[in-house]
Amino acid sequence: MISVADAFAITQQHLLTLPTETVPLPLANGRVLRDAVRADRDFPPFDRVAMDGIAIRFADYAAGQRTFAVAGIQRAGQPQQTLAEANSCLEIMTGAMLSIGADTIVRYEDVNITDGQATVTIDDVQPGQHIHPQATDRRAGDELLSLGMRLGPPELAVAASVGQITVHVTALPRVALISTGDELIDIADTPLPYQIRRSNTYMLRAALGSLGIDASLHHIIDDEAILADQIAGLLAANDMLILSGGVSAGKADFVPAVLAQLGVQKHFHKIEQRPGKPLWFGSTPTKTVFALPGNPVSTVLCAYRYVLPYLRASLGLPTQATRYAQLAEQVVFKPAITYFLPVRLTSEPDGRTLAHPLPGSGSADFANLLAADAFMELPADRSEFGAGEAFQIWETR
Ligand SMILES: Nc1nc2c(c(=O)[nH]1)N[C@H]1C(S)=C(S)[C@@H](COP(=O)(O)OP(=O)(O)OC[C@H]3O[C@@H](n4cnc5c(N)ncnc54)[C@H](O)[C@@H]3O)O[C@H]1N2
Ligand code: MOO
Numbered sequence: 106m107i108s109v110a111d112a113f114a115i116t117q118q119h120l121l122t123l124p125t126e127t128v129p130l131p132l133a134n135g136r137v138l139r140d141a142v143r144a145d146r147d148f149p150p151f152d153r154v155a156m157d158g159i160a161i162r163f164a165d166y167a168a169g170q171r172t173f174a175v176a177g178i179q180r181a182g183q184p185q186q187t188l189a190e191a192n193s194c195l196e197i198m199t200g201a202m203l204s205i206g207a208d209t210i211v212r213y214e215d216v217n218i219t220d221g222q223a224t225v226t227i228d229d230v231q232p233g234q235h236i237h238p239q240a241t242d243r244r245a246g247d248e249l250l251s252l253g254m255r256l257g258p259p260e261l262a263v264a265a266s267v268g269q270i271t272v273h274v275t276a277l278p279r280v281a282l283i284s285t286g287d288e289l290i291d292i293a294d295t296p297l298p299y300q301i302r303r304s305n306t307y308m309l310r311a312a313l314g315s316l317g318i319d320a321s322l323h324h325i326i327d328d329e330a331i332l333a334d335q336i337a338g339l340l341a342a343n344d345m346l347i348l349s350g351g352v353s354a355g356k357a358d359f360v361p362a363v364l365a366q367l368g369v370q371k372h373f374h375k376i377e378q379r380p381g382k383p384l385w386f387g388s389t390p391t392k393t394v395f396a397l398p399g400n401p402v403s404t405v406l407c408a409y410r411y412v413l414p415y416l417r418a419s420l421g422l423p424t425q426a427t428r429y430a431q432l433a434e435q436v437v438f439k440p441a442i443t444y445f446l447p448v449r450l451t452s453e454p455d456g457r458t459l460a461h462p463l464p465g466s467g468s469a470d471f472a473n474l475l476a477a478d479a480f481m482e483l484p485a486d487r488s489e490f491g492a493g494e495a496f497q498i499w500e501t502r
């Protein structure tokens with residue numbers, strides 16, 4: 106058996122190599138950028154009026170002028186106008202290009218307009234007020250979005266503003282999720298007394314969905330020949346297989362033997378951890394297989410602790426910031442293995458995040474996870490963990 110840290114490191118040494126693809130911008134949410142995006146113009150591209158009102162020359166105001174003849178109206182989306190005469194103004198709208206000759210905006214709230222004359226009613230007008238000067242935010246040619254960034258709402262807005270009709274992103278892997286087990290039936294069926302409905306692959310599909318991956322669902326019975334035949338087909342058609350069940354010590358646990366028979370090289374089987382001890386990980390030169398223990402809490406833990414970080418790294422995303430929380434109460438766990446404790450998180454007024462233990466009744470108690478927000482990783486070399494001590498957490502929401 107190997108440690109959690111070693112197992113994690115081994116998975117990260119066998120990342121998928123995923124090609125780049127071009128996708129239309131509206132379909133790029135959540136995808137990972139493979140080409141930097143630069144500003145085609147300054148941000149903002151012109152001296153942008155920031156308030157609806159009148160545009161004046163500050164020198165006129167400074168000289169005591171308070172009433173200005175309204176020479177016209179300039180709305181956003183109209184070409185730039187010129188403030189031709191001294192002591193005149195233009196009505197001007199938010200988003201318009203500042204008129205030539207004007208340098209200051211006075212809001213409508215601070216002006217009375219009657220009979221084509223605008224009278225400023227305040228005494229604290231500042232030179233250049235309510236103007237968002239050209240290039241204050243970014244300059245033409247600046248790198249706005251960098252390689253490896255995940256495209257979310259703000260990134261898509263920036264990409265749209267520079268005319269990026271399509272973007273180059275990491276292609277998503279083809280992933281097959283495979284439940285195994287004679288006791289498992291389809292969710293639409295009614296179980297006999299010794300049967301249960303399969304649930305693990307639905308959890309996995311949702312977890313992978315958080316990375317935009319649209320994984321396919323499969324089920325195979327506990328028959329060595331049928332497993333070999335169907336896994337071979339799925340291996341050929343996908344970049345990655347995630348199996349659930351059949352990896353422990355039982356008479357129907359054929360998965361490791363079948364994967365070996367199909368030429369998938371094993372990198373490890375079994376980790377010093379609870380839950381999820383029998384996790385199996387292997388690869389071929391171009392494909393990856395995670396065979397997760399069938400107990401549902403083990404499946405969830407292995408997904409969040411190993412599979413999702415593996416996929417994030419394969420997609421080219423930066424490593425997620427490590428998150429910590431403080432134990433709300435003392436926990437004792439004697440075995441010399443890493444204990445992943447389900448916890449509910451609360452955010453305290455003093456800024457701390459507290460982790461409230463939800464041990465549940467073991468690795469088959471998946472209903473317990475309904476109340477949990479994370480697993481807390483309690484290190485293998487200790488057996489008592491005090492209230493207030495901080496440990497790493499792996500969030501499941
Ligand atoms: N003698 C030993 N027995 C077991 C050991 C061991 O070391 N020695 N390890 C235990 C641990 S730890 C785990 S975890 C489980 C792992 O079992 P398998 O990966 O072989 O999974 P199965 O035997 O197929 O099923 C276990 C359990 O999980 C349920 N299951 C499986 N798939 C699904 C699914 N898709 N949806 C819902 N539930 C599922 C299945 O019905 C079983 O109850 O082995 C221990 N045993
Ligand atoms: O991994 Mo098993 O979940 O320790 O029961």
Ligand SMILES: [Mg+2]
Binds near residue numbers: 357
């Ligand atoms: Mg088993």
